[in-house]
Amino acid sequence: MPMDDFARHCCQNPDCPEHGRRGAGNLSVCGHYGKNHHRLLYCKACKARFSEFKGTPYFNAKLPHDKVTGVLEHLDDGCGTRQTARLVGVCKDTVTRLALLAGPHAKDTHDEVVAFSPGDPRGPVRREVGVRG
Numbered sequence: 001m002p003m004d005d006f007a008r009h010c011c012q013n014p015d016c017p018e019h020g021r022r023g024a025g026n027l028s029v030c031g032h033y034g035k036n037h038h039r040l041l042y043c044k045a046c047k048a049r050f051s052e053f054k055g056t057p058y059f060n061a062k063l064p065h066d067k068v069t070g071v072l073e074h075l076d077d078g079c080g081t082r083q084t085a086r087l088v089g090v091c092k093d094t095v096t097r098l099a100l101l102a103g104p105h106a107k108d109t110h111d112e113v114v115a116f117s118p119g120d121p122r123g124p125v126r127r128e129v130g131v132r133g
């Protein structure tokens with residue numbers, strides 16, 4: 001496995017100038033965590049640290065990673081939620097949740113927005129809250 005496979009990752013700090021930019025060269029591995037030795041990534045631009053899985057369906061999934069992968073593969077093959085749940089052996093709600101999480105990642109066209117785009121499909125943020133600094 002190559003050490004510089006960060007093209008798929010981007011900084012998860014919304015305040016970072018490199019936030020959402022993949023392959024910008026700002027990330028490096030600063031450690032490992034957990035029994036599976038998942039990598040902890042470090043962003044040179046903002047000095048943030050985060051899990052390599054943050055912003056992906058793997059993060060905080062209460063499932064073994066191979067099950068998450070199985071769900072995503074079946075969805076990718078065009079299986080429905082119920083069918084995928086049965087084939088992989090997980091609950092249907094779990095499949096639904098993973099499908100939502102995987103949405104932006106399944107399509108590489110969303111490079112700029114990535115992880116934090118569950119929000120407004122109509123685009124720019126609408127400022128309805130009248131809070132003034």
Ligand SMILES: [Zn+2]
Nearest residue numbers: 011016043046
């Ligand atoms: Zn950053």
